[in-house]
Amino acid sequence: MHVPILKQGDCLIASVQSVLSDADLLQLRDDLADRVGKFRSRGVIIDVTVLDVIDSFATRTLRAVAHMLLLRGAETVIVGIQPDVAFAMVQLGLSLEGVGTSLDLEEGLAYLDRRFKKSLKHGK
């Protein structure tokens, strides 16, 4: 299922609504890369609260999306990884390697806010 992407100030919010096939994940990657340029976004939140499985492919794709968006100038934070999903990911030895994560949407927005302030302080 297609993932809707909302614009909220400097940020984009991609809110996953149902289970994602591999094709949906790749579509999300392409959509986000496109929108980040279009809206000149500096932060992206991917809300995966509804995902009941994050397997090796999903992990690799989310990681790739975040790294790709960073190259486009936007920071990504993944929010809403469920406790059972986190447990399975750890069992599988999967990590998001350097990609920001937050508990939920609210924490994700606060996380990006802090990152923006930090980059302002450094005069970027």
Added chain:
Amino acid sequence: MENESRVAISSAADIVTARQKGRALATQLGFDGSDLTLIATAISEIARNIVAHAKSGEIRLTPLNQNGKSGILIVANDEGPGIPDVNRAMQYGYSTAKGLGVGLPGAKWLMDEFEIESKVGNGTKVTMRKWLK
């Protein structure tokens, strides 16, 4: 007693179907919480392995009842090229399909029992079990 179900795997979309059916059967059998997620994730990894290497195959999900223990049996069969070096394929981080090399060894960690048989030219069979605690 719930019946076994079979899911044909020929495209990435079937991976989702297989793990949903697996989760549904495991729920009926009395698994809960993190076990359901572990089972669904293990199915996802072995189904992905079929799509990546064999193009098509089948996953069979069967209720288990042995010596008063119940559980779920998951068998993945394909008629793909087979794995020349099974030990190597079971090494964490080893992949021939540009993956993370996590699928097969990862599935083993998620389940209670895991066996893999493969013959070059004859396909691969993965058998996994998880017991209800």
